[in-house]
């Protein structure tokens with residue numbers, strides 16, 4: 263899980279995942295359906311053209327005003343391998359980690375749709391070889407990486423009910 | 433180096449020493465809450481874990497407030513599941529009509545100064561009014577609290593906001609937060625905690641302080657903490673809370689930013705349609721026609737809000753063409769307002785009163801869908817396009833005083849210009 267490779271898929275600033283990627287405003291629709299239409303209003307065709315393993319490269323405040331963790335379940339279904347953005351909505355950021363979705367705060371300038379990227383979570387590095395981009399980002403804390411590796415908070419606690427994450431962060 | 437209130441409370445719950453901003457800690461959670469808009473999926477997942485793995489389930493309250501009463505089958509079924517869960521595991525439950533989570537938790541005595549409290553709702557920052565670190569989480573987090581009594585937190589940096597001087601009559605905590613939203617922008621305090629201090633805070637009644645901490649969610653704040661004083665202690669005692677463990681910031685605490693607001697000269701503010709940070713002073717937009725006036729929600733559905741509205745509408749009628757709905761934030765507030773005769777005043781003026789709950793806050797509750805081109809003025813907290821079910825309507829946000837004054841005249845109105853607009857409870 264420390265190294266993620268995937269293609270960039272671009273989405274704009276201030277995207278609320280509650281509105282565009284959860285059932286909040288589509289009551290009764292399940293994750294399977296939403297995964298086929300997610301982000302349609304802000305980026306037509308986004309979900310249809312999404313390939314398993316692609317990385318969402320979003321503008322600022324991705325997940326702003328969003329609190330539903332179902333949005334993260336939908337993204338898992340779409341095959342999202344990680345999300346990078348200059349900033350995230352607070353609750354969305356937490357939900358992503360609790361549900362095993364890597365999220366990295368990073369400058370996204372210069373990255374365009376289809377760029378192959380490599381994300382090193384432990385070292386804190388984003389590389390886009392075709393654009394000669396190498397960006398250092400603060401590495402994710404060990405606690406967060408342990409949660410991500412376990413697949414999220416609940417699987418983590420089933421393995422470690424004592425919260426013992428070992429190492430530097432406790 | 434000193435510490436902020438947030439660093440101290442999180443540190444105390446994570447082993448004892450104050451934590452530092454930026455650190456990730458695993459902390460003991462004193463109390464948690466899950467409401468009906470989140471419980472559906474979460475409770476199914478939690479039930480799978482089994483009673484044996486939920487030793488802390490009794491310190492998690494279940495609140496049926498968003499769908500109160502249920503607007504669809506799904507919500508009705510979730511309610512049945514929540515009641516069954518509470519019966520089976522012994523969790524406290526607040527049923528339909530009891531009130532909004534952020535109101536019933538403090539009223540139920542579930543939290544006190546120095547506590548760490550989480551809820552499945554962004555406005556869980558409200559508990560900061562009682563000097564408790566309150567923050568919004570999701571169903572997964574609440575499951576983790578039921579299982580282990582603990583959660584992980586990133587310790588936030590803090591912005592210290594000094595409110596200089598008591599607010600003028602007709603000006604409320606809502607106007608302070610709107611001012612902050614105009615300054616910092618929506619989510620301008622993303623990931624950060626706020627600490628409000630100064631004579632402006634001391635002068636505020638608890639109802640207004642709760643607005644201050646609650647509405648910080650629109651700034652993106654993770655928590656919005658106030659120091660405790662005699663008013664806090666008296667309120668908590670009256671509601672049966674545990675003995676307070678007040679936490680103060682150190683004089684040399686490190687802040688990400690310091691802001692001073694001259695609250696003594698502040699005018700009432702409104703956020704114009706669609707953006708909570710498109711804030712202007714009411715006098716600058718006075719005269720804008722409105723058709724619907726809403727008072728309620730976890731931000732401004734408290735007794736002082738209803739008292740202020742009644743003071744303005746006493747013996748009067750709503751302007752022609754205006755409809756008004758009042759939704760008290762809790763059953764206790766409903767009862768108090770009834771006993772004080774406020775509902776008689778408001779009903780005679782032409783307003784209607786709904787049972788306590790989230791009410792007209794957002795279209796998911798099914799309570800109010802705006803018509804095309806309708807202009808709504810609301811004491812709620814959010815006004816994005818379509819929040820009341822119709823992207824062609826406008827939602828303007830202001831204090832209960834501004835909403836009631838506007839309902840009286842039919843146009844956006846500065847409460848300071850109408851009789852009764854200067855009401856405030858004697859401190």
Ligand code: SF4
Nearest residue numbers: 555729730790793794
């Ligand atoms: S009143 Fe509105 S903002 Fe507050 S908890 Fe209910 S739905 Fe959310």
